[in-house]
Amino acid sequence: MSSPAYIQTGMELSLPSELGFEVIARDAVAAFARRLCLPADQIEDLKTALSEACINAIEHGNSLNPDLRVQIYCRFEGERLIVEVIDEGVSPVAPKNAPLNVVDKIAGLGSLRGMGLMLISQLCDEAGFVAGKDGGNCFRFTVSRRHANGVGY
Amino acid sequence: MMLEDELTVSTRERDGVAIIDLVGDVTTFAEEKINTAYREVTNNGARFVLLNFRQNDYINSAGIAILIGIVTEVNRNSQRLAVSGLSQHFQKIFRMVGLAQYAEIYQDEEEAIVGFKRVA
Amino acid sequence: MSDETPQHDPLEKVIELRLPSKLGYERVAxxxxSSLARRMGFAADRIESLKTAISExxxxxxxxxxxxxxxMKVVVLLTAREDELIVSVADQGRKPLDQDCTTGSPKIEDALERDDKGGWGIWLIRELMDEVEFTTAPSGGNQVRMVIHLEQ
Known part of the structure; x- marks a missing residue:
């Protein structure tokens, strides 16, 4: 298979694994999504999902070690934006069970950790851990471009 | 092409001034739109041309080259050119490049209209 | 302590961005x-200058x-230090940069006469950044290293 267009138009971002840098990642990924005409409200969802995924990678996957890195890959495949957030896998973060819902959380079942993942799964079409390279955790989520109905163009 | 439409160009007339509204980014993709708008007002006999910028948080050197092209045409057609609505940063850039020698820079449209009346 | 030899000052923070060579994607850089510079405490007008220099x-x-x-990728390295931000932009160098074009000062009077009205990019970078250096990237491509100082 020769290099498909979606690989050609992907972007990669590598950040220090330190809280605060997720804010810069948000701005970078939002700018990328704007290139691909994602509507503004979907970009807001994307930004929230991305920061939660980064915070997870920083706090859990990389166990708050600032010498480690977080990698972010973004690409468009057809109408879907695919984002992967990869840490260095100091501790595995993939939950064994399906994420708890907010009622269970508030009821004290399970830790509040994982709230971020729950939020992401509600904002995105697909979200979950996939097999990563080199032992890192790879969290992948997708946003399908929604077309404006009847408004303007 | 999936890229958003980065620049909207429209033309109108006010007090004898042909106003070209430029909303958005002025980069290499702007060339056709800006040149078309300029030709349109010129064919309609404009003597005073105002490039009225809005939400222009991105103008690059390719965009500047397009504007220099407009200056060349304006000189050739003995028109007067002014610009308005630029952010502080792009006012600075226009001065650095030397565009300010060929086009009066005004803060906003009102000021530009008054300015044109003064020279008319 | 980490057994990995740090390749840079531990106080430095490095962000690496790899973009496709497609006009429009410079907005991502x-x-x-600008997101990083804002958090470092740069004034708004300096951030505007930085954005213009990076776009060029x-x-x-x-x-x-x-x-x-x-x-082909463009690699942007943003290195945040205590008192400055270093931006390095590298290409995959199919076409080496003509050294002459990295030093000139274009004149608008000449540009008005020429068919090609461009050629302002590198000059703008030099005018807007505190330090600018054109080198060859480790990959063999062209690299420009730009520094903007954080003035308190």
Whole structure:
């Protein structure tokens, strides 16, 4: 298979694994999504999902070690934006069970950790851990471009 | 092409001034739109041309080259050119490049209209 | 202590961005850098200058170095230090930069006469940044290293 267009138009971002840098990642990924005409409200969802995924990678996957890195890959495949957030896998973060819902959380079942993942799964079409390279955790989520109905163009 | 439409160009007339509204980014993709708008007002006999910028948080050197092209045409057609609505940063850039020698820079449209009346 | 030899000052923070050589994607580099610069405490007008300089460096890398081949990457390294931000932009160098064009000062009077009204990019970078250096990237491509100081 020769290099498909979606690989050609992907972007990669590598950040220090330190809280605060997720804010810069948000701005970078939002700018990328704007290139691909994602509507503004979907970009807001994307930004929230991305920061939660980064915070997870920083706090859990990389166990708050600032010498480690977080990698972010973004690409468009057809109408879907695919984002992967990869840490260095100091501790595995993939939950064994399906994420708890907010009622269970508030009821004290399970830790509040994982709230971020729950939020992401509600904002995105697909979200979950996939097999990563080199032992890192790879969290992948997708946003399908929604077309404006009847408004303007 | 999936890229958003980065620049909207429209033309109108006010007090004898042909106003070209430029909303958005002025980069290499702007060339056709800006040149078309300029030709349109010129064919309609404009003597005073105002490039009225809005939400222009991105103008690059390719965009500047397009504007220099407009200056060349304006000189050739003995028109007067002014610009308005630029952010502080792009006012600075226009001065650095030397565009300010060929086009009066005004803060906003009102000021530009008054300015044109003064020279008319 | 980490057994990995640090390749840089531990107080430095490095962000690396790899973009396709497709005009428009320079916006990603501009927004990433301005987000970082804002958090470093740069004044708004300095951030605007930084954005313009980066857009010029990245579009140069896309158009000249990488000849607009979208599959070729532009690598942007943002190094945040206590008192400065270093931005390095590298292409995959299909076409080496002519050294003469890195030093000239274009004149608008000449541009008005020429068919090609461009050629302002590198000059703008020099005018807007505190330090500018054109080198060859480790990959063999062109690299521009720009520094902007954080004035307190």
């Amino acid at each position: 501009m927004d990433t850098a 460096a990245v579009t140069n890398a896309m158009e000249h170095g990488n000849q607009q081949d979208a599959a």
